[in-house]
Amino acid sequence: MKTKRGKLSKSQRRKRxxxxxxxxxxTRLISKNKHRPPGLVLGVGDxxxxxSGDAKRDLILTTDIQVEDIHFKRSWFSGPELGWRLAAVNxxxxxxxxxxxxxxxxSLAIPxxxxxxxxxxxxxxxxxxxxRYGAAIVGGNISKTEKNLICDIMLIGSxxxxxxxxxxxxxxxxxxxxxxxxxxxRAGLRLLKSRSRHAGYASLVRAFKKPQPLLEVAxxxxxxxxxxxxxxxxxxxxxxxxHICERSxxxxxxxxxxxxxxxxxxxxxxxxxxxxxxxxxxxxxxYALILSVxxxxxxxxxxxxxxxxxxxxxxxxxxxxxxxxYELLTADRRRTSFSAKGxxxxxx
Amino acid sequence: MKTKRGKLSKSQRRKRxxxxxxxxxxTRLISKNKHRPPGLVLGVGDxxxxxSGDAKRDLILTTDIQVEDIHFKRSWFSGPELGWRLAAVNxxxxxxxxxxxxxxxxSLAIPxxxxxxxxxxxxxxxxxxxxRYGAAIVGGNISKTEKNLICDIMLIGSxxxxxxxxxxxxxxxxxxxxxxxxxxxRAGLRLLKSRSRHAGYASLVRAFKKPQPLLEVAxxxxxxxxxxxxxxxxxxxxxxxxHICERSxxxxxxxxxxxxxxxxxxxxxxxxxxxxxxxxxxxxxxYALILSVxxxxxxxxxxxxxxxxxxxxxxxxxxxxxxxxYELLTADRRRTSFSAKGxxxxxx
Numbered sequence: 001m002k003t004k005r006g007k008l009s010k011s012q013r014r015k016r017x018x019x020x021x022x023x024x025x026x027t028r029l030i031s032k033n034k035h036r037p038p039g040l041v042l043g044v045g046d047x048x049x050x051x052s053g054d055a056k057r058d059l060i061l062t063t064d065i066q067v068e069d070i071h072f073k074r075s076w077f078s079g080p081e082l083g084w085r086l087a088a089v090n091x092x093x094x095x096x097x098x099x100x101x102x103x104x105x106x107s108l109a110i111p112x113x114x115x116x117x118x119x120x121x122x123x124x125x126x127x128x129x130x131x132r133y134g135a136a137i138v139g140g141n142i143s144k145t146e147k148n149l150i151c152d153i154m155l156i157g158s159x160x161x162x163x164x165x166x167x168x169x170x171x172x173x174x175x176x177x178x179x180x181x182x183x184x185x186r187a188g189l190r191l192l193k194s195r196s197r198h199a200g201y202a203s204l205v206r207a208f209k210k211p212q213p214l215l216e217v218a219x220x221x222x223x224x225x226x227x228x229x230x231x232x233x234x235x236x237x238x239x240x241x242x243h244i245c246e247r248s249x250x251x252x253x254x255x256x257x258x259x260x261x262x263x264x265x266x267x268x269x270x271x272x273x274x275x276x277x278x279x280x281x282x283x284x285x286x287y288a289l290i291l292s293v294x295x296x297x298x299x300x301x302x303x304x305x306x307x308x309x310x311x312x313x314x315x316x317x318x319x320x321x322x323x324x325x326y327e328l329l330t331a332d333r334r335r336t337s338f339s340a341k342g343x344x345x346x347x348x
Numbered sequence: 349m350k351t352k353r354g355k356l357s358k359s360q361r362r363k364r365x366x367x368x369x370x371x372x373x374x375t376r377l378i379s380k381n382k383h384r385p386p387g388l389v390l391g392v393g394d395x396x397x398x399x400s401g402d403a404k405r406d407l408i409l410t411t412d413i414q415v416e417d418i419h420f421k422r423s424w425f426s427g428p429e430l431g432w433r434l435a436a437v438n439x440x441x442x443x444x445x446x447x448x449x450x451x452x453x454x455s456l457a458i459p460x461x462x463x464x465x466x467x468x469x470x471x472x473x474x475x476x477x478x479x480r481y482g483a484a485i486v487g488g489n490i491s492k493t494e495k496n497l498i499c500d501i502m503l504i505g506s507x508x509x510x511x512x513x514x515x516x517x518x519x520x521x522x523x524x525x526x527x528x529x530x531x532x533x534r535a536g537l538r539l540l541k542s543r544s545r546h547a548g549y550a551s552l553v554r555a556f557k558k559p560q561p562l563l564e565v566a567x568x569x570x571x572x573x574x575x576x577x578x579x580x581x582x583x584x585x586x587x588x589x590x591h592i593c594e595r596s597x598x599x600x601x602x603x604x605x606x607x608x609x610x611x612x613x614x615x616x617x618x619x620x621x622x623x624x625x626x627x628x629x630x631x632x633x634x635y636a637l638i639l640s641v642x643x644x645x646x647x648x649x650x651x652x653x654x655x656x657x658x659x660x661x662x663x664x665x666x667x668x669x670x671x672x673x674y675e676l677l678t679a680d681r682r683r684t685s686f687s688a689k690g691x692x693x694x695x696x
Contacts, residue, residue, distance in 0.1 A: 025464055026490040029471045030454070035479035037450050040486060049487040051451055051504075054402035063502060065455040065489045102385050103399055106378070107413040107455075107500045116373055123377045131383035138388060138397040141413045142374040147495040152455045154411060154502035156399075 042166065047096040047232060048157070050164045057158040062093040068111075068149040076192050079121015080128070081209060082151070087129035089234070090155040091213035092287040096232035097166075098222035099159040101135035101215070107152040109145035122151065133215050160223055167243050168229035168292060169319040171250035175298035179217050179305055179313045180288030181207070181262045182237050183279035187269075203264045211287040216309055221291075226301060229292035236284040239340040242326055244292060244319070251322035254338075257331045260288070260312035277330075282341045292319060390514065395444040395580060396505070398512045405506040410441040416459075416497040424540050424557065427469015428476065430499070432558060435477035437582070438503040439561035440635040444580035445514075446570035447507040449483035449563070455500040457493035470499065481563050508571055515591050516577035516640060517667040519598035523646035527565050527653055527661045528636030529555070529610045530585050531627035535617075551612045559635040564657055569639075574649060577640035584632040587688040590674060592640060592667070599670035602686075605679045608636070608660035625678075630689045640667060 030044045041058055042050035048062035066086055068074050077085065087104070094101045106126055110119060119142075127137055135155070159165075188208030191198050198205050214232075221227050229248070231240045237259070245252050259280040269276040293301055298315045305313035317329075328336050378392045387400035396410035414434055416422050425433065435452070442449045454474055458467060467490075475485055483503070507513075536556030539546050546553050562580075569575050577596070579588045585607070593600050607628040617624040641649055646663045653661035665677075676684050 022458060022464070022467070022490045022492070025467065026456070026471065026488065029468055030475075030485045030488060035475065035482065035484040037482060037484045037486070039450065040484070043486050044488070049451070049453070051486065059407075061451065061453060061487055061502075061504070063453040063455050063487060063489045063500075065457055065491050065498075065500065067457050067491050067493045067498075069494060070457075070492050102387065103397070103409060105397070105409060105411040105502055107411050107502075108374070109413055109415050109418075109496075109498055110370060116370070119370070119373065120377055123374065127378075127383065134383065134385060136383040136385045136388070137378045138385070138391050138399065139409055139411060140374065140378060140392070141411050141500075142370045143413050143415050144370070144418050145415045145496050145498065146417060148457075148493050150413075150415075150457055150493065150498050152411075152413065152489075152500045154453050154455075156409070156504070 042164065046167055047093040048099070050097070050159070053158060056161055058161055058164055060094060060097045060099045060157045060159055060164055061154070062090055063152060063154040064089045064093070065150065065152040070148070073192070074149060076209065079118040080125035083122040083125020084129045084210060086122070086151050086153050087126045088211045088213050088287060090153045091129065091133065091215060092211070092232040092234070094155060094157040095213050095215045095218045096230050096289060097157070097159055097164045098218045098227070098230065099157040099164060100218065101130060101133050101155055101157040103138045103156045104130055104135060105154045106137050106140035107142070109143045109150035111145055111147055111149055114149060126153065163223060165227060165230040167231050167247045169244050169248045169250050170228050170292065171248055171319050172321040173295055174228055174292040174319045175295045175315050176241060176252060176254065176317045176319060177291040177293045177298055177302050177313065178237070178260055178288055178316050179214055179291065179309070179311060180286060181260045181265070181312055182233065182286055182288055183283035184262045184265050185211060185285040186279060186283040187265055189285070201264055201268060203262065204268060208285060211285065213287055214289045217289055217305060220305065220308060221301070226294040226297040227291055228294065231290050233286050233288040233290060234284060236282045236341060237290070238281040238338050241290055242340045244290065245326065248319070249323045251320040251325035251327070252317055253320055253327045253329065254317035255329050258314050258316040260314050281338055390512070394515055395441040398445070398507070401506060404509055406509055406512055408442060408445045408447045408505045408507055408512055409502070410438055411500060411502040412437045412441070413498065413500040418496070421540070422497060427466040428473035429557060431470040431473020432477045434470070434499050434501050435474045436559045436561050436635060438501045439477065439481065439563060440559070440580040440582070442503060442505040443561050443563045443566045444578050444637060445505070445507055445512045446566045446575070446578065447505040447512060448566065449478060449481050449503055449505040451486045451504045452478055452483060453502045454485050454488035455490070457491045457498040459493055459495055459497055462497060474501065511571060513575060513578035515579050515595045517592050517596045517598055518576050518640065519596055519667050520669040521643055522576055522640040522667045523643045523663045524589060524600060524602065524665045524667060525639040525641045525646055525650050525661060526585070526608055526636055526664050527562055527639065527657070527659060528634060529608045529613070529660055530581065530634055530636055531631035532610045532613050533559060533633040534627060534631040535613050537633070549612055549616060551610065552616060556633060559633065561635055562637045565637055565653060568653065568656060569649070574642040574645040575639055576642065579638050581634050581636040581638060582632065584630045584689060585638070586629040586674070586686050589638055590688045592638065593674065596667070597671045599668040599673035599675070600665055601668055601675045601677065602665035603677050606662050606664040608662050629686055
């Protein structure tokens, strides 16, 4: 559940709201829920819900529904590849809470033309990816459908008691650390959609097809008091960093040259005369992590992450007290502003 | 996950397996899972999975995916009615474990023609039904789809530590108690599908549209040592009672005249020259409960349930040591056998 609350927009009142608007509507509805069940720590509005577990841990609950021809084309994925990606999207939500994945339920709705071998492949891919982190499918459900393949994973994980990372920051006192690269998955999706030859861009296609949930970050830092919040980059850096700002009444200042951009994306943008920074800001589905880190510890923590994970981990800016002001400092020292652009699937 | 394991059948090797076969395939795949996560008490194969919670309780996890035009026609349901039913199907799984519902995640995939008001209605119906038992939606996910509306609920509940009811019985020592009526929902579905006038049969249509999960049974009996197992009747009494028998190497003997059949179903069958007992045996989706109860306590417990719930609760037979023999004693004292017929959705 990745969106802020707000009023019903004009297009929501029309008959065909966008996916983003549907999510907003849905989030608002659920959060209005009259009943507050016992043990609920954190409801709708963060990467996962949080409920009380035992004396030492909380449980974190997340779900993600992926629809053929909306989120993916089946022709792009073998069964195991699709399963791997489905797991990744949910595992990333657990990573963004500083958590550890435990149990998954897998629901599938299968169109008539789909072979049992493909179904088997999906399940294998999900199980293999979960297994990498000690988690497993413990239940699920399967049904037929008429047209699109529908895959829904519900993942339960745990976090240390009262230590789940929220979409928070301390305005004026936290740096913004990004782990992973930005924009590559969107470029990979563009390549897949254009059916152009991917020669030289295999890494971009892979960024979309096989994103890496950053659970090692959670493992390394889950009890580190310098971390004051986190979110995974599913909607795009600009949208997701603003989610953190909004939750804490903050603004932010981002140094464009620090944004972690893969060389292949730089080449991709150059060839196509696209703005690399724009791609990094608005990408989406990279499942990089944005962390709010105590300013004085940020460089050290980023360095430690980079050394341990062999992945980019950079201080890209800071959270400011200028609520609602989202500023970008460019390489030539200009100061511009950015907003939440995010993306609607397949509109990218 | 409601099916036994077995070998891949011929039709599973063909391209278009039935829903039942898909479920079998899927169950087998998941149960082969190499990774056993920490705290897993009971995996695939019962009404819910069970995992360790805290010192006093276990957590139970279930999911059910319902697909438009496979499990329901949208024209039959208002949004809140559909939401109510979605919750019922999952709540019933919790009831069958002797559990208490706590938290739900709701995933929807929405076709283009569906209005936000209908979506809102679904969420309200789910929330209202969960709220009746102190549970609530704490998260979820929404997406677009091209054709069918897809609704998936994951429900988390709790049961007393090591006391979750499984699909067990003690062969030769337990009676079979049924709470609720059998066959009505299937008749209601038939009426809805035939679009015939439902005059005089509102209760049958209601049995399909608005099933009552029997959580009061769980509440009254969850810690009663006379209860040795349970299952909810989703596939049909014959199929579901056999699930219990198979799990414990038992047979069963069922007294046909004791099967709880609503008067309206008797009238429905008489008018259509259908066999009432067959409808009760093979019905499905009634969400009645089958309990394995210590023989000497069964009549008393059934009487207490009936008095408290104002619903039929009857000793309908017993679990025997004759493994794999499923016998029916008819009103005229004939002894016949029955098998698992179950149903494929919309083949009923």
